[in-house]
Amino acid sequence: MTPIPDGAEVKHGATVRLDKVSFSYGEASFLFDVEFAASRITAIMGPSGSGKSTLLNLVAGFEAPGSGRVLIVELNVSAAPPSARPVSMVFQENNLFAHLSVERNVGLGRSPSLGLSGADREAIAGALQRVGLAGKENRLPRELSGGERQRVALARVLVRDRPVLLLDEPFASLGPALRDDMLDLLASVHAERKMTVLFVTHQPEDARRIGQDMVFLDNGTVAAAGPAADFFDGSGPEAFRRYIGSGPAKARRD
Amino acid sequence: MVPARSTDFRVSAGIVALAAIALLIGGAFAGLILEGARDLSGAASAFDPYLLRVARFTLWQAILSTLLSVVPALFVARALSRHPSFFGRGLILQLFALPLALPAIVAALGILALYGNAGYFDGLLGGESWPGIYGLSGILVAHVFFNLPLATRLFLEALGTVPANQWRLASQLGMGARPAFRLIEWPALRAALPGIAGLVFMLCITSFTIVLTLGGGPAATTLEVAIYQALRFDFDPARAVTLTLLQIALTFVVVLALMRLGANTVGDANLPVAPRRYLSAGTAETALNAALISLALLFVAGPMAATLAAGLGADLGRLAGEAAVRQATLTSVVLALLSAVLAVALSLSLIMARRALALMRGAGPRTLLEHATDTGAGFVLVVPPIVVGAGWFLLLRTVSDVFAVAPVMVVAVNAVMAMPFAIRAVRPAYDAASERHERLCAQLGISGWSRLILVDWPSLRRPLATAFAFAMALSLGDLGVIALFGSDSVQTLPYLLLARMGSYRTADAAGLALLLGMVCLALVLVADRLGRGERA
Structure with a gap:
């Protein structure tokens, strides 16, 4: 509303x-x-x-x-x-929470308390697929390269859809x-x-x-x-x- | 500026914490003022030769303790810095960190077990008449035991700030030990000297437990112990008011002087990393340094070893079965847990509010509230626990049974006393996490509980645990407020220890000291380990 x-x-x-x-x-x-x-x-x-x-x-x-x-x-x-x-914004760095997995970092774009529905999970999987990170859902940000981290941020932009x-x-x-x-x-x-x-x-x-x-x-x-x-x-x-x-x-x- | 809506919660938490601290200290002052107003002539007539003698002794023992701690520490630190790698160096530095973790009453017992008139030292002399160390000598030995290692570590840290290039240059120029000291080491030490000496002086002038247990009679009494005696033994509230005001004035002057000197009033030293040295010490200097370090080591390790030996000599099995010991242990643990929870909650509230206010302010001038959340915890350093306890004791004795409120007082005062340490442990981590997460949380709408659980808790878990363990150790070992408010119905371990000492059940006291010392040490080691892991 x-x-x-x-x-x-x-x-x-x-x-x-x-x-x-x-x-x-x-x-x-x-x-x-x-x-x-x-x-x-x-x-x-x-x-x-x-x-x-x-x-x-x-x-x-x-x-x-x-x-x-x-x-x-x-x-x-x-x-x-x-x-x-x-509005969604992507910064030069610190776009991700270091202690949360890729999937959860993207999920925050759907629900700030991470209460995710089945549809949300599908959207997250789709967005990760779209940015080329399928299969890396459970990685932590420190296990990704700098480019991959920005892709996660972009995936979150996709699920937020602003x-x-x-x-x-x-x-x-x-x-x-x-x-x-x-x-x-x-x-x-x-x-x-x-x-x-x-x-x-x-x-x-x-x-x-x-x-x-x-x-x-x-x-x-x-x-x-x-x-x-x-x-x-x-x-x-x-x-x-x-x-x-x-x-x-x-x-x-x- | 992040719009205020999302940060209101943090600012209100800070205001609540500040109000709690203000209530604690304000209540104490109210008690003092009311009591003073009721018996103005009594308070005035308490200014007698005895009071002046006590004040003079308070200053005198603090000056001597400071000199005896700081001057040798200069040379021990220099000796340690001259030999950056030898077998056991790391261990010595670790050992030098231990006294800070030891409750004062445990150290006092260790010193008595070693140097007392029936101690191990007496035994070594083979029946010669060793007078033991009560009064001034005991106080000085105990203060040096605590502060020599602390000052050594702080000086070593100062020496660590000398840039490696200066040493490279010195070795290229062929500088000997003497000019190197004069031109390189002394300037670094001198810069740190006022702050370190000020800190030690502050610790000695507000030292209560050591003077209570090792000071002997009216000839060796400080203001804090006199306040305790006036309230617990003579029941002379008017005198207590005068003594307390004098103590506040004294600490206020000292803290003011310290702030001008830029002292580090919390006094924890990091383990300094030993930089490579480009000057090597000659044989004579090496021998001298080895002797110095060994002496300091003996002096610091002695009382700890004595605590261990005497404690193991006690009938630990019987002690563990005693109802009074079990009850006191339970009381101690419960009060320390509550106190640590309160300390961490208050500290975190101030830290969050300070950060939120700084974010809202942007580049503008700091508000009064932000200043208060920044330095609020520092004020408690001006008002020693005994003073807070004495004020509340006087306030409450007219309206209720003061001994019934003992648990509340112990928890509240110990919590506030632990705050400067807790804030030190948590604030850098919180500010760094906020720096990383603030805009992200605002953007994604993560706030309140979600933010606490998803974002803040994972990044603050370790520093919070550090603060918690440290606050708990501090509270467990404290014999300040409980000395005033303790009774047969509410006893903590340190209080029971004091009682056993008072009734000459030395073996019992030694056993309890071992127990208490071990628990506090374990907690501080855990705190240290957690804190270190965070930095790595």
């Missing part, structure tokens, strides 16, 4: 809008006014301290805005606790090959579920590979936004080209 739509009501992605959201932490202050289109993958890039993680934390509900509104499908969720928002997915540099500690695998898995999952993905990353390749839109942050605010392709064809904003470095510039000179 929550007024906030959950996965059942919004089968596909939901628009996420930050309406003049201000936030300050110590010396740093942020002001976000931006909209993320439904069912698209938006890469969020920017220098360290520009507010990428803060933006995700505001959407997830880990931080409360000083002023302004966080809207998901035009519903104001600014005051809702994280678990009541139609219309918005927030990714905070989830593949940053993986090697290049593993990272490509994970990006492909993410892209195919997105093709099935069509959730709205906000993807914070430091790697231009990530954005180029699966990003449809791009939001570039600088100095605690949105410096540029638009289709991701525009950012990489050399016509992107100056600040973005500076951030990316000599790569594209050199390409032009050649």
